[in-house]
Amino acid sequence: MNALKLTVLCYLAATVALAGDKQPELVTQEATGEAAIVDNNRDKAFQDAKNAALREAVEQVVGVLVSSTTLTANNQLISDRILSRSDGYVRKYDVLEKQEDKGVVRVKVRAQVGTAQLDRDLQAVRALIDRLAGGRLLIVLQEQSAGPDKVITQTNVLSQILAETFQKDGWRIIDPAFAAGKLEVSSGVSLLTPEKKVIQDLRSADYIITGTVTMRHEPPNAAFPLSGYYPVTGEFELKVFATDSGTQIAHLSDGFNSQGVSVSVSYERTAHSIAKTRGQKIVDEVRKAVVNHLSSSEQNxxxxxxxxxxxxxxxxxxxxxxxxxxxxxxxxxxxxxxxxxxxxxxxxxxxxxxxxxxxxxxxxxxxxxxxxxxxxxxxxxxxxxxx
CATH class of the missing domain: 3.30.70 (Alpha-Beta Plaits)
Incomplete structure (x- = not known):
């Protein structure tokens, strides 16, 4: 997904000031999109470029309706909830230009974007943003690292990275040492809902991330020198629970290796780089799960x-x-x-x-x-x- 553009927001600042409390029913917006030609399929490239242009048009109208602070802090949420179905807000459009250059199709459109439904959907997103603000999160992971000599040590690399990343995302991290109640997740008490867990008297956190993380310090490959090369492999399995219902709202698991990160300093630095790279993806997945949980709770x-x-x-x-x-x-x-x-x-x-x-x-x-x-x-x- 394309990030929401700050340049667009700056351009629309004057429009926001003029818009006042009431928006027109239709906003006419010009926008451009592009797409690569794959397997010589120009028709598909044109459709993809046109759809990208329409999405861009809706994105610009969103910039009129929502403050720049809200957009930059919650661009993924707005992208998932609004821009992923942008065609539903376009009432009419005209293709103004169509160009092809070096295997890329570029399309410019003039679109009429309906603001009534868009504003209603944005209001729903705003409500979710308000409920996400200051969410209390408890992270309890069992992490271990196995060295080339097979010695097992306890670590907290991913826990620290997740805590730092979630804090930047606006969450309040609860220290496990001060969490009231039991940390273990017991089985549900009702046969009707076996997927539900009873979080025993834990009310200091809104959500809990539990799970295991294993990192292995691999010996150097014969193709590399014995020093200056510190590859790490491993896997993680995480579960996210909402304490207000005991419901498991996410189950994340994956393996990892040193591909794409520096392995030239130490095993610890390699593990830290891997955790930092994966940490942001985990935050995005957890945030999405929390939003879906909140939406479901509101409806059901x-x-x-x-x-x-x-x-x-x-x-x-x-x-x-x-x-x-x-x-x-x-x-x-x-x-x-x-x-x-x-x-x-x-x-x-x-x-x-x-x-x-x-x-x-x-x-x-x-x-x-x-x-x-x-x-x-x-x-x-x-x-x-x-x-």
């Missing part, structure tokens, strides 16, 4: 495991499910789980926090019994019915 609600103690019989389970649906505003759906010896579990999908959920129930009664909230974590609510 986040998962909350509700445990109810003190129900008399199985018929009471269905009746209490109806109480949940009536009493909790923002409840998208609730599914009945296990019922054993007066203890029932439900999977609720709720727009809001578990504190909001608990507050909505704490003042209710069920068959004359007070509904007491006796436990709340980031993604669980425990309810005890008074005798």
């Amino acid at each position: 609600g986040k998962a909350v495991v509700v445990t109810v103690l003190g129900l008399a019989d199985y018929a009471s389970v269905g009746e209490f499910k109806k109480l949940l649906a009536q009493a909790v505003t923002g409840l998208r759906d609730v599914k009945q789980g296990d019922f054993v010896k007066g203890k029932a579990t439900f999977d609720a999908f709720f727009v809001g926090t578990t504190d909001d959920f608990a507050e909505a129930l704490s003042k209710k009664t069920y068959k004359g019994k007070k509904v007491s909230v006796t436990g709340v974590t980031g993604n669980t609510v425990e309810i005890t019915l008074a005798k």
Whole structure:
């Protein structure tokens, strides 16, 4: 994806000032795109160049609607959510010029871009940006490095790189030594949602990255001298959990080697360079997963495991499910789980926090019994019915 251009933003600064609070329904914008001719397929090159020009036109209109600070700080998010479907905002266009030079087709268009839907979609992106700002992240990785002599040492190379990169991206990194609650991720308590995990009482972080990283210091190849060459290979496997629902929102794994980085100083420097290169890609993937999670939570609600103690019989389970649906505003759906010896579990999908959920129930009664909230974590609510 092309980065959003600062030059375009500067050019449009005057337009932003004149635009005022209300934008015209259509904005006419000229833009140019280009594409290489592959396998002598000029028609495809023309289509690709035209699409690139239309995308550029929409991109410039986005620059009118959004501040330069928002664009430069969140260009990947806007590219993914807006510019990836830019053709949906173009109401009409004319091809002004078509040129071919040294295997490249260049197309200039004049496009009419509709601002109503574009602005609505940008508002949604702004809301996501606001929710991403200051997100609290806990990074708990098991990293080890194996030297040529087979000695294993514990390291934190990728952890440090990820922490630094996420901080630059606006995240707040939680020190594992000060994180409240348990760091281990236990299995889910409901058979209905086996992919869901219960993060035990961990409320200091919004998201957790856990996993393993292995780096191996390889011996020099016979084609290279024994000194001055420090190749490193390895692999990582990372999982990202949202603590508000215990849901695994990303699973990243890959191998790596020294290709593209300097290997002439030390094994440690090679490992650092590899981690830095991969770190930015990991940040992008995690950020994308978080955005998708937030979007899904807004539409469908986040998962909350509700445990109810003190129900008399199985018929009471269905009746209490109806109480949940009536009493909790923002409840998208609730599914009945296990019922054993007066203890029932439900999977609720709720727009809001578990504190909001608990507050909505704490003042209710069920068959004359007070509904007491006796436990709340980031993604669980425990309810005890008074005798």
